Amino acid sequence: MTKYYTTGQAAKILGVCIRTVQLWVEDRRIESWKTSGGHRRLSRESVHAHLNSDRLSNALTTDLSPHTATKQFLIVDDSKTDSRLLTQIILMVFPDADIAEAADGFEALIRVGKKPPDILITDLNMPNMNGLQMIEAIHKQLGDEKPTLIITTAYDAEELKSLPPIPPYVTSVFHKPLNIDLLSKCLTQLK
CATH class of the missing domain: 3.40.50.2300 (Response regulator)
Structure with missing residues (x-):
């Protein structure tokens, strides 16, 4: 099991479109990094924390x-x-x-x-x-x-x-x- 998700995978997990995930990443709500090829990878832990976040509630x-x-x-x-x-x-x-x-x-x-x-x-x-x-x-x-x-x-x-x-x-x-x-x-x- 990898420790990261692609933007598309995170979008499916969070039930939103890819652009929403990109905006959350830009807003630093979800931890991420870019590969040497320029592809974004999102911290698996951060995606799940965002999904279960009490901040919104x-x-x-x-x-x-x-x-x-x-x-x-x-x-x-x-x-x-x-x-x-x-x-x-x-x-x-x-x-x-x-x-x-x-x-x-x-x-x-x-x-x-x-x-x-x-x-x-x-x-x-x-x-x-x-x-x-x-x-x-x-x-x-x-x-x-x-x-x-x-x-x-x-x-x-x-x-x-x-x-x-x-x-x-x-x-x-x-x-x-x-x-x-x-x-x-x-x-x-x-x-």
């Missing part, structure tokens, strides 16, 4: 806001880890939130058709139907009654330029790994 236990009316949320992300993180952040700001999840754009459209949420948080890079395609379909389906739309993405600013433009009716875009404080502040402003 401790960071999310403080309620930042007073009690407000129940809001309906829909999280659309194929990463279970990212969905759990978003759920924790939402509950920190909206303790009584009604939160549903969808793993891709198609599933999200079905949920929106049955019960439109007040706030929809979606990843861009998903299987079957990506976040931009889904947002456009929701806009056509619901028009002015569409939910508040927030995008999360592992794409950096340069990569986003290669995609179709983000529609002007999207409230915010947050890059992964998510900045918990900034996203919490954004959600607090939506109360």
Whole structure:
């Protein structure tokens, strides 16, 4: 058994995309080094410590806001880890939130058709139907009654330029790994 993982292996273990792992490495959340060939290797111990980390749980236990009316949320992300993180952040700001999840754009459209949420948080890079395609379909389906739309993405600013433009009716875009404080502040402003 090796004492390291490749970035791809770590991404599978952590349930996130490779770009998220790269960002965590750059942020020094996961220990790593580069081989002589320039390939990144991640400490097996550090990856598992990150997976089982209590830091996130401790960071999310403080309620930042007073009690407000129940809001309906829909999280659309194929990463279970990212969905759990978003759920924790939402509950920190909206303790009584009604939160549903969808793993891709198609599933999200079905949920929106049955019960439109007040706030929809979606990843861009998903299987079957990506976040931009889904947002456009929701806009056509619901028009002015569409939910508040927030995008999360592992794409950096340069990569986003290669995609179709983000529609002007999207409230915010947050890059992964998510900045918990900034996203919490954004959600607090939506109360």
